[in-house]
Amino acid sequence: xxxxxxxxxxxxxxxxxxxxxxxxxxxxxxxxxxxxxxxxxxxxxxxxxxxxxxxxxxxxxxxxxxxxxxxxxxxxxxxxxxxxxxxxxxxxxxxxxxxxxxxxxxxxxxxxxxxxxxxxxxxxxxxxxxxxxxxxxxxxxxxxxxxxxxxxxxxxxxxxxxxxxxxxxxxxxxxxxxxxxxxxxxxxxxxxxxxxxxxxxxxxxxxxxxxxxxxxxxxxxxxxxxxxxxxxxxxxxxxxxxxxxxxxxxxxxxxxxxxxxxxxxxxxxxxxxxxxxxxxxxxxxxxxxxxxxxxxxxxxxxxxxxxxxxxxxxxxxxxxxxxxxxxxxxxxxxxxxxxxxxxxxxxxxxxxxxxxxxxxxxxxxxxxxxxxxxxxxxxxxxxxxxxxxxxxxxxxxxxxxxxxxxxxxxxxxxxxxxxxxxxxxxxxxxxxxxxxxxxxxxxxxxxxxxxxxxxxxxxxxxxxxxxxxxxxxxxxxxxxxxxxxxxxxxxxxxxxxxxxxxxxxxxxxxxxxxxxxxxxxxxxxxxxxxxxxxxxxxxxxxxxxxxxxxxxxxxxxxxxxxxxxxxxxxxxxx
Numbered sequence: 001x002x003x004x005x006x007x008x009x010x011x012x013x014x015x016x017x018x019x020x021x022x023x024x025x026x027x028x029x030x031x032x033x034x035x036x037x038x039x040x041x042x043x044x045x046x047x048x049x050x051x052x053x054x055x056x057x058x059x060x061x062x063x064x065x066x067x068x069x070x071x072x073x074x075x076x077x078x079x080x081x082x083x084x085x086x087x088x089x090x091x092x093x094x095x096x097x098x099x100x101x102x103x104x105x106x107x108x109x110x111x112x113x114x115x116x117x118x119x120x121x122x123x124x125x126x127x128x129x130x131x132x133x134x135x136x137x138x139x140x141x142x143x144x145x146x147x148x149x150x151x152x153x154x155x156x157x158x159x160x161x162x163x164x165x166x167x168x169x170x171x172x173x174x175x176x177x178x179x180x181x182x183x184x185x186x187x188x189x190x191x192x193x194x195x196x197x198x199x200x201x202x203x204x205x206x207x208x209x210x211x212x213x214x215x216x217x218x219x220x221x222x223x224x225x226x227x228x229x230x231x232x233x234x235x236x237x238x239x240x241x242x243x244x245x246x247x248x249x250x251x252x253x254x255x256x257x258x259x260x261x262x263x264x265x266x267x268x269x270x271x272x273x274x275x276x277x278x279x280x281x282x283x284x285x286x287x288x289x290x291x292x293x294x295x296x297x298x299x300x301x302x303x304x305x306x307x308x309x310x311x312x313x314x315x316x317x318x319x320x321x322x323x324x325x326x327x328x329x330x331x332x333x334x335x336x337x338x339x340x341x342x343x344x345x346x347x348x349x350x351x352x353x354x355x356x357x358x359x360x361x362x363x364x365x366x367x368x369x370x371x372x373x374x375x376x377x378x379x380x381x382x383x384x385x386x387x388x389x390x391x392x393x394x395x396x397x398x399x400x401x402x403x404x405x406x407x408x409x410x411x412x413x414x415x416x417x418x419x420x421x422x423x424x425x426x427x428x429x430x431x432x433x434x435x436x437x438x439x440x441x442x443x444x445x446x447x448x449x450x451x452x453x454x455x456x457x458x459x460x461x462x463x464x465x466x467x468x469x470x471x472x473x474x475x476x477x478x479x480x481x482x483x484x485x486x487x488x489x490x491x492x493x494x495x496x497x498x499x500x501x502x503x504x505x506x507x508x509x510x511x512x513x514x515x516x517x518x519x520x521x522x523x524x525x526x527x528x529x530x531x532x533x534x535x536x537x538x539x540x541x542x543x544x545x546x547x548x549x550x551x552x553x554x555x556x557x558x559x560x561x562x563x564x565x566x567x568x569x570x571x572x573x574x
Contacts, residue, residue, distance in 0.1 A: 006462055006465070007547070009469045011032070013031040015028060015031045017037075029468055029484070042242070043239045047243060048243055049186055051200045051201035054177060054184045054201070055175070060157050060173040060175050063172055064095070064134075067131060068211075072102070073102045074102065074103045074104070075105075076095070076103065076104070077135045078137065078297065079107065079138045079292075082289045083232055084138065086225045086228050087225075087229055088107060088137075088301050089225055089258075090222050090229075091195050093225075094196075098206060099211070109297075114388065116135070116138035116139065116145065117135055117138065117149070122148045123148075126152070130154050131154065132157065133154055133155070134159065136195050137159075137191025138191070139174075140174070140176055142158075143170070150170055156171040158171040158175070160176045161189050163178050163408055185240070188237075190235045192226050192230060196226050200219060203216075203219060221251075221256075225258070227247070227251075227277075227280065234281075236494075249489060253274070255272060258312075260303040261304070263313045264287055264288070264303070264316045267316045267320040268283035270284075271556070274556070276488060277496075288303075289326075293369075294325060295322055299315060303319060329363055338374070354382070354451075355381070356385075357384045362385075364386040364396045367384035367385065367386045367398040375402065382399070394423075395436055395438055398432075399431065399432040399434065407428075408426070410448070411432055413451055414444070417447065421444055467499060473522060477561070478554055478562070481554045498549055498550070500549045500550070501548060502546070503522055503529070503545070503548060504521040505545065508542055514534075515532060515534050515536060516532065516537045518530075520546075520565070530555065531565035533566075533568075536570065543572035545573040548567050550565040550566060552565060552566075553565075
């Protein structure tokens with residue numbers, strides 16, 4: 001059912017001049033990503049773009065400065081994913097550092113309020129008696145909720161990074177680098193990054209006005225939150241984001257940063273001193289996200305706000321347990337989704353160009369993960385739907401896309417061609433969310449398939465694995481593995497190094513029922529190489545000679561000079 005991806009090697013680029021301590025392999029990897037100097041490869045905070053170029057930043061800082069001066073009640077409204085949770089915690093911590101006395105976090109419950117600042121959430125916030133609402137990681141599409149908040153006499157500041165619609169909500173100020181005409185050079189900021197920039201600009205305003213607390217607050221203490229939210233949201237790591245993420249990682253590796261993140265590092269079995277962006281993406285972020293998917297994100301936000309280490313550990317353990325439950329739900333839903341696709345292929349004979357899935361028993365908090373898994377396996381744009389709550393005919397969908405198919409633009413085109421079919425939608429090029437009534441699902445599925453057929457060609461439907469080429473026999477060592485690990489941060493838009501090559505299989509075994517452990521021989525190298533492909537057991541013995549796409553990593557379990565190849569893809573060698 002799964003089409004075989006094509007391995008394509010990155011073009012060899014001009015390497016440039018590098019200090020002698022940077023390994024040649026790392027120089028080649030950086031150059032292939034457009035970085036030809038240390039400053040480009042690992043940008044520093046000194047090179048950050050100025051907050052002053054963000055549209056709406058002056059109006060935003062005026063609102064916040066006036067609220068702080070008048071001791072008004074500021075309610076920070078987060079979102080139920082990791083970016084929204086870290087942005088909420090960052091805003092609360094940052095505003096308190098800058099002198100705000102009354103700052104309260106709030107977050108929608110996915111099952112009760114739906115996405116963002118909805119009218120139902122606004123009604124629930126009445127009891128807090130807010131003067132100013134600050135949305136983080138949402139708001140640009142929350143027209144009805146913001147209108148209701150304004151009707152109640154509250155001021156509203158929107159900080160967001162999602163793409164705006166034709167009309168903007170009636171907020172008092174909006175900061176979003178993706179607004180039309182916004183001059184900010186980096187459009188890739190996550191929601192937590194936008195809020196960090198607002199705090200930077202607010203500090204400058206308070207400094208200019210002579211109202212900055214003494215000693216001057218060090219906002220770099222918040223960069224651990226910025227790093228986690230940025231990596232978790234899968235935004236491209238352009239130079240600006242790499243500077244933010246790199247600085248946050250350095251804090252966490254040095255044992256600095258908030259109690260909640262260190263508790264999450266511990267319960268996930270990671271080591272702070274060797275933490276990578278991949279560890280954030282695969283260990284920390286899922287545990288924070290799990291609260292918003294299956295329970296209430298207020299648990300995750302509390303974990304990120306507490307300074308009590310014992311309470312942080314307690315909350316991290318709860319999040320760890322919720323994440324284990326989420327994995328079970330996800331595996332079941334993914335298996336059901338794969339079976340549904342397989343039945344469709346058997347019945348129709350052809351792989352669908354776009355996949356639209358729905359099950360009345362699915363959980364709305366996990367459909368995004370299911371859509372992502374199916375998208376990866378089929379290399380097709382995928383939308384998964386679930387009832388917004390048990391028994392409801394209102395559906396919530398989560399969409400994931402492939403290179404060359406802008407999923408939010410697709411939803412906008414369908415909405416324009418079929419007014420009223422979609423309830424609400426929003427998102428980015430590669431991920432989006434939407435709502436519609438169950439009765440509209442057949443018409444939507446047909447419209448989605450028709451749009452995909454008109455937009456997708458053979459080249460886009462061919463999955464590709466981008467490789468950094470072969471490693472030399474002498475590069476399979478701990479020195480190069482650690483250089484790669486520490487040479488990041490790696491992530492979207494600045495991909496973690498991946499290599500390919502042909503190996504003889506000396507022996508193999510299945511571990512943990514689903515993972516394939518391999519011992520390999522490489523021509524020109526005396527010692528065997530240890531490799532593992534997580535989830536790689538497909539009930540068939542591997543070929544005696546394989547072509548692999550793999551990552552080179554230190555094997556901390558065996559320690560010493562041990563290394564391990566992390567196999568991302570395998571196929572019989574020609």
